[in-house]
Amino acid sequence: xxxxxxxxxxxxxxxxxxxxxxxxxxxxxxxxxxxxxxxxxxxxxxxxxxxxxxxxxxxxxxxxxxxxxxxxxxxxxxxxxxxxxxxxxxxxxxxxxxxxxxxxxxxxxxxxxxxxxxxxxxxxxxxxxxxxxxxxxxxxxxxxxxxxxxxxxxxxxxxxxxxxxxxxxxxxxxxxxxxxxxxxxxxxxxxxxxxxxxxxxxxxxxxxxxxxxxxxxxxxxxxxxxxxxxxxxxxxxxxxxxxxxxxxxxxxxxxxxxxxxxxxxxxxxxxxxxxxxxxxxxxxxxxxxxxxxxxxxxxxxxxxxxxxxxxxxxxxxxxxxxxxxxxxxxxxxxxxxxxxxxxxxxxxxxxxxxxxxxxxxxxxxxxxxxxxxxxxxx
Amino acid sequence: xxxxxxxxxxxxxxxxxxxxxxxxxxxxxxxxxxxxxxxxxxxxxxxxxxxxxxxxxxxxxxxxxxxxxxxxxxxxxxxxxxxxxxxxxxxxxxxxxxxxxxxxxxxxxxxxxxxxxxxxxxxxxxxxxxxxxxxxxxxxxxxxxxxxxxxxxxxxxxxxxxxxxxxxxxxxxxxxxxxxxxxxxxxxxxxxx
Numbered sequence: 001x002x003x004x005x006x007x008x009x010x011x012x013x014x015x016x017x018x019x020x021x022x023x024x025x026x027x028x029x030x031x032x033x034x035x036x037x038x039x040x041x042x043x044x045x046x047x048x049x050x051x052x053x054x055x056x057x058x059x060x061x062x063x064x065x066x067x068x069x070x071x072x073x074x075x076x077x078x079x080x081x082x083x084x085x086x087x088x089x090x091x092x093x094x095x096x097x098x099x100x101x102x103x104x105x106x107x108x109x110x111x112x113x114x115x116x117x118x119x120x121x122x123x124x125x126x127x128x129x130x131x132x133x134x135x136x137x138x139x140x141x142x143x144x145x146x147x148x149x150x151x152x153x154x155x156x157x158x159x160x161x162x163x164x165x166x167x168x169x170x171x172x173x174x175x176x177x178x179x180x181x182x183x184x185x186x187x188x189x190x191x192x193x194x195x196x197x198x199x200x201x202x203x204x205x206x207x208x209x210x211x212x213x214x215x216x217x218x219x220x221x222x223x224x225x226x227x228x229x230x231x232x233x234x235x236x237x238x239x240x241x242x243x244x245x246x247x248x249x250x251x252x253x254x255x256x257x258x259x260x261x262x263x264x265x266x267x268x269x270x271x272x273x274x275x276x277x278x279x280x281x282x283x284x285x286x287x288x289x290x291x292x293x294x295x296x297x298x299x300x301x302x303x304x305x306x307x308x309x310x311x312x313x314x315x316x317x318x319x320x321x322x323x324x325x326x327x328x329x330x331x332x333x334x335x336x337x338x339x340x341x342x343x344x345x346x347x348x349x350x351x352x353x354x355x356x357x358x359x360x361x362x363x364x365x366x367x368x369x370x371x372x373x374x375x376x377x378x
Numbered sequence: 379x380x381x382x383x384x385x386x387x388x389x390x391x392x393x394x395x396x397x398x399x400x401x402x403x404x405x406x407x408x409x410x411x412x413x414x415x416x417x418x419x420x421x422x423x424x425x426x427x428x429x430x431x432x433x434x435x436x437x438x439x440x441x442x443x444x445x446x447x448x449x450x451x452x453x454x455x456x457x458x459x460x461x462x463x464x465x466x467x468x469x470x471x472x473x474x475x476x477x478x479x480x481x482x483x484x485x486x487x488x489x490x491x492x493x494x495x496x497x498x499x500x501x502x503x504x505x506x507x508x509x510x511x512x513x514x515x516x517x518x519x520x521x522x523x524x525x526x527x528x529x530x531x532x533x534x535x536x537x538x539x540x541x542x543x544x545x546x547x548x549x550x551x552x553x554x555x556x557x558x559x560x561x562x563x564x565x566x567x568x569x570x571x
Contacts, residue, residue: 027470028466028469028470030466056466056469056470058465058466058469060462060495061462061491061492061495062491064459064462064491064492065459065462065465065491065492065495066462068455068456068459068462068463068466068492069462069463069465069466070466071453071455071456071459071463071466072435072453072455072462072463072464072465072466072467072470073466073467073470075453075463075467076433076453076467076470076471078470080466080470094456095456095459098456207451208433208451208452208453209433209451209471209474210429210430210431210432210433210450210451210474211430212430213429213430213449213450213451214429214430217449218445218449218450218451218452219451219452220445220451220452220453220454221452221453221454222442222445222452222454223454224438224442224443224454
């Protein structure tokens with residue numbers, strides 16, 4: 001193992017998360033086994049990073065413990081992550097609220113499955129609300145990154161590490177059971193050394209790690225405040241930060257969107273990969289269809305979607321649930337376009353042909369509203 | 379008349395407040411022993427010269443504001459999760475003195491799972507457990523440690539086994555866990571014999 005070394009491997013998304021975290025210089029992992037993401041902890045246990053980079057790996061007694069371990073790590077300025085799946089992420093919501101309230105760094109990998117409740121162990125995207133709107137109490141936001149390939153699972157670990165310290169807020173990497181379990185060719189990032197104590201002290205003067213205490217006032221992490229005015233001031237400061245994140249960190253990809261595009265698919269994660277196939281097939285028949293893929297779900301690409309909806313009047317939102325992101329798509333288009341849902345749920349996953357069928361229904365609907373006949377089929 | 383400075387001279391001084399204890403007035407109720415324990419903790423950190431190498435974890439409960447009184451870096455954990463938080467902190471900062479400071483509601487009720495598993499993993503942390511047998515901060519409700527027959531706001535007729543079950547002896551449990559290194563039980567409201 002040498003610094004600067006690149007490796008090309010064929011691995012599962014979950015395995016890549018573990019290997020990328022070691023290489024990006026993460027200080028710790030705290031997690032609890034849950035399908036379909038258990039390979040993250042298994043890979044870490046097999047690779048024993050504590051013997052090489054010094055990264056701490058600990059299997060917690062529950063997701064409650066995992067997220068509070070991550071909270072402790074964040075308080076002291078360390079770069080740590082946890083990973084889990086739908087019901088486990090549900091248990092972490094209180095901890096996420098505390099982390100956001102104390103403006104702490106920390107990365108959470110969420111590998112979604114079908115729900116609600118225990119649900120299924122098959123892939124799902126029914127945790128959009130959970131990640132983007134959260135279940136923790138209070139006014140807070142969390143940055144949500146949405147990879148759509150095994151390569152992006154690796155890349156997101158690096159991006160999340162950067163963003164979580166830049167903005168001092170938790171970052172969720174929202175993946176799904178397909179991305180977690182499927183194998184693809186990946187270029188792993190070069191090894192980056194973990195930060196030294198001195199570097200942590202310089203980067204995180206707010207951290208509660210005791211460093212330099214003789215020359216400063218003590219630091220503390222607390223979300224409790226009895227004075228409502230102080231609490232409001234704190235909330236407004238955080239809200240200003242969130243507005244700044246919305247202005248600076250939106251990330252998306254346009255697929256086959258040009259000046260002539262008449263129909264738009266909006267999809268993230270695995271749905272975007274399936275949609276690409278559907279788009280390719282539809283384009284072969286002459287349909288002018290493209291896709292907007294949000295790479296950040298919060299902040300959501302409202303601006304570009306608003307601009308596109310000024311000229312594209314029919315939008316198909318593809319997601320593997322009964323319709324969650326569709327709400328944000330409708331908000332972004334502000335009524336300028338009609339937004340339709342396409343997707344399976346509960347662990348079932350759309351095929352490209354099912355998306356094409358949903359597209360046809362959308363197009364028929366459009367035609368029934370006296371749009372020109374044969375509009376989509378030339 | 380002699381001033382305070384004239385009276386208190388180094389040669390006269392036989393006892394002083396630890397320098398880590400600051401001047402912030404305590405919010406604890408009169409007669410509560412938190413102040414005594416805070417002082418003992420501060421004394422020990424000073425004695426060990428660990429001021430820059432201490433990370434303290436406070437709970438939810440009366441000691442939620444412990445960070446106000448002892449000048450070391452403090453983390454306020456969510457209710458019951460201090461042992462989990464401390465486990466991560468100690469593993470990431472193995473050379474630091476890491477301890478939790480928790481009440482009975484925090485450690486022996488909502489956080490029983492975290493307590494038992496941190497102990498059983500043999501985490502290299504100290505846990506200071508302040509047991510007053512009730513939930514003090516919320517106004518004296520029944521705790522898992524409330525004694526049989528003891529009256530509280532949520533058992534005004536006294537704790538009864540058929541209604542409320544039995545007091546949880548968490549320290550006795552801790553003794554029986556293989557990962558636990560040392561357990562001691564002390565009273566701070568009476569003079570040491």
